Amino acid sequence: MFTTTVTSEQFIQAIIDTVYMVGMSLFVGALIGIPIGILLVVTRPGGVLENKLLYTLLNPVINIIRSLPFIILLVAIIPFTRMIVHTSIGTNAAIVPLILYIAPYIGRLVENSLLEVNPGIMEAAESMGATPFQVIRYFLLPEAVGSLILSLTTATIGLIGATAMAGTVGGGGVGDLAIVYGYQRFDTVVVVATVVILVIFVQGIQSLGNSLARKIRRY
Amino acid sequence: MIELRDVYKTYIRKGISNDAVKGVQLKVDKGDIFGVIGYSGAGKSTLIRLVNYLERPTKGQVFVDGHDLGAYSDKELRAAKKNIGMIFQHFNLLESKKVFDNVAIPLVLLKKNKNEIHQRVMELLEFVGLSDKAGSYPSELSGGQKQRVGIARALASNPSVLLCDEATSALDPQTTRSILQLLKKINAEYHITIMIITHEMSVIQEICNKVAVMEGGRVIEQGSVLEVFGHPQHPTTQNFVSTVIQTSMTSSMQRTLTTDEGSRLYKLEFFGERASEPVLYDLIRSSEVKVNILFANMTEIQDTTLGTMIIQLKGNSEEMDKALAFLKSREIDLEEVGKHVYNNSDQ
Known part of the structure; x- marks a missing residue:
């Protein structure tokens, strides 16, 4: 009953794949998503760089991408993926749609974090004659760091969920293992083991995020 | 500026x-x-x-x-x-x-x-x-x-x-x-x-x-x-x-105070040096009216003393006019008031 066809090497490879996919897409996704979040906040009406055109353009684009189920996005952008990484299968091929999936999500989360910053701080910044760049650099971001960390934590956990579907393009990873070996071959041991691994992942990341945020917030 | x-x-x-x-x-x-x-x-x-x-x-x-x-x-x-x-x-x-x-x-x-x-x-x-x-x-x-x-x-x-x-x-x-x-x-x-x-x-x-x-x-x-x-x-x-600055009498005083034709209420205001002059003493000495102090308060603003006083004058009208003339000659701000001065009942 406790036998399984999956070797421990396969498990380790799956964990490495997941960490790689999540890490890469989180990194690039944050690189794109954080500026998007900042743009959403500063270009909105009343923002320090109010820009109606950019704001009204950015908003629906983000909404459209975010409303696509990941599995659809994954398949729909295969030509684009091929263009970027010159292949449409494998872990790298999974990273492209993961980035496209997570960047707008991070953008929204960052937007929320930044909007939480006490408007009084922004007023103080303005009263000091700070330039829009200085407002972002010295007031908005430092005050939101704790909240931004929690946002990125949420995004990371969302990414772990999404990587399970990466198997569709042969991306590998823990989720893929669970579906291909566990679900499709009725291998209960694999299902349980992968679920345990994912639970540990999620718990670990959330705890890390929480403690980092607490440390930075100091209150 | x-x-x-x-x-x-x-x-x-x-x-x-x-x-x-x-x-x-x-x-x-x-x-x-x-x-x-x-x-x-x-x-x-x-x-x-x-x-x-x-x-x-x-x-x-x-x-x-x-x-x-x-x-x-x-x-x-x-x-x-x-x-x-x-x-x-x-x-x-x-x-x-x-x-x-x-x-x-x-x-x-x-x-x-x-x-x-x-x-x-x-x-x-x-x-x-x-x-x-x-x-x-x-x-x-x-x-x-x-x-x-x-x-x-x-x-x-x-x-x-x-x-x-x-x-x-x-x-x-x-x-x-x-x-x-x-x-x-x-x-x-x-x-x-x-x-x-x-x-x-x-x-x-x-x-x-x-x-x-x-x-x-x-x-x-x-x-x-x-x-x-x-x-x-x-x-x-x-x-x-x-x-x-309290500028009115206590409410119990307002209730119990009796006013009649032979008496009038005045609010006096003193600024700065005036506040330290013995004006009332001089008033009592120089006229026949009865002076009844109903309320007095001094406040310091900007290093200047601001005094407010409500007095009741009793006597015949001739005497009272004389008393008023005396107060005016001493450059006291003077105003005849009813019982309810700045009627802030919450004060």
């Missing part, structure tokens, strides 16, 4: 326009501690934000140091703002930064070098009495200490004007007093012109030399604090004055 010329501010939200400030004329001279008092919604917070262009006037002009802020480009305006410090009711400190870094921010924005910043910040913290808190976070400070940090931060760029937006409203009376003393010290030592928005008359009484009373977006009364406290014209002003 600061001049508002016929300034209007209108907000339009969901098609409904709301005039927060309506045609305000105001002049704050160099070295003034100018108070603007009003109830919530009077437009005073908007008014002070017009002075450093956190809000742009819908109409009218704002001059600071002789320059029309409306004529400035964005860049020039930012430079001008460095000459106008501001402190806030809720302090608006960066929670993520230590006290030192909070005070340093305006200098960092000015791209000063590290040594210069360190020296200036420590000097400011010394001035506000928080040298030992440089490494603390704002969350570890009391309200009064936070406001001191706010003040140090506002002074960092060496402004010539300091705007205080309800700076003491979130503080207890004792802390309020110490913050006000600090503001007074800033005004005296750094020669910084201060403009204060408040709803507490005691703040005006304690440190301001000039005051404007706002209601419904308009300035309904303005002048020297002594003038306005001594002769409040508008009912709202009278209400504010009565919160710090």
Whole structure:
């Protein structure tokens, strides 16, 4: 009953794949998503760089991408993926749609974090004659760091969920293992083991995020 | 120093326009501690934000140091703002930064070098009495200490004007007093012109030399604090004055006081030196009227004593006229009143 066809090497490879996919897409996704979040906040009406055109353009684009189920996005952008990484299968091929999936999500989360910053701080910044760049650099971001960390934590956990579907393009990873070996071959041991691994992942990341945020917030 | 010329501010939200400030004329001279008092919604917070262009006037002009802020480009305006410090009711400190870094921010924005910043910040913290808190976070400070940090931060760029937006409203009376003393010290030592928005008359009484009373977006009364406290014209002003200076008899006295044709009530006001002259003694000596003191109060404003007294004169009308003539000859402000003077039953 406790036998399984999956070797421990396969498990380790799956964990490495997941960490790689999540890490890469989180990194690039944050690189794109954080500026998007900042743009959403500063270009909105009343923002320090109010820009109606950019704001009204950015908003629906983000909404459209975010409303696509990941599995659809994954398949729909295969030509684009091929263009970027010159292949449409494998872990790298999974990273492209993961980035496209997570960047707008991070953008929204960052937007929320930044909007939480006490408007009084922004007023103080303005009263000091700070330039829009200085407002972002010295007031908005430092005050939101704790909240931004929690946002990125949420995004990371969302990414772990999404990587399970990466198997569709042969991306590998823990989720893929669970579906291909566990679900499709009725291998209960694999299902349980992968679920345990994912639970540990999620718990670990959330705890890390929480403690980092607490440390930075100091209150 | 600061001049508002016929300034209007209108907000339009969901098609409904709301005039927060309506045609305000105001002049704050160099070295003034100018108070603007009003109830919530009077437009005073908007008014002070017009002075450093956190809000742009819908109409009218704002001059600071002789320059029309409306004529400035964005860049020039930012430079001008460095000459106008501001402190806030809720302090608006960066929670993520230590006290030192909070005070340093305006200098960092000015791209000063590290040594210069360190020296200036420590000097400011010394001035506000928080040298030992440089490494603390704002969350570890009391309200009064936070406001001191706010003040140090506002002074960092060496402004010539300091705007205080309800700076003491979130503080207890004792802390309020110490913050006000600090503001007074800033005004005296750094020669910084201060403009204060408040709803507490005691703040005006304690440190301001000039005051404007706002209601419904308009300035309904303005002048020297002594003038306005001594002769409040508008009912709202009278209400504010009565919160710090009692100018009416106790209510039990008002109830039991009997008035008849042979007696009259007068309210007397004494300013400065007059307050220490033996006027009543002389009055009693020089006339046949009976003088009954119903109420007396002395207050100090701007180092000048302001005395208010309500007396009842009894006697025949000829004697009473004589008594009045005597009081007028002594240049006492005199006004015949009914039983209910400034009828604030809550006082």
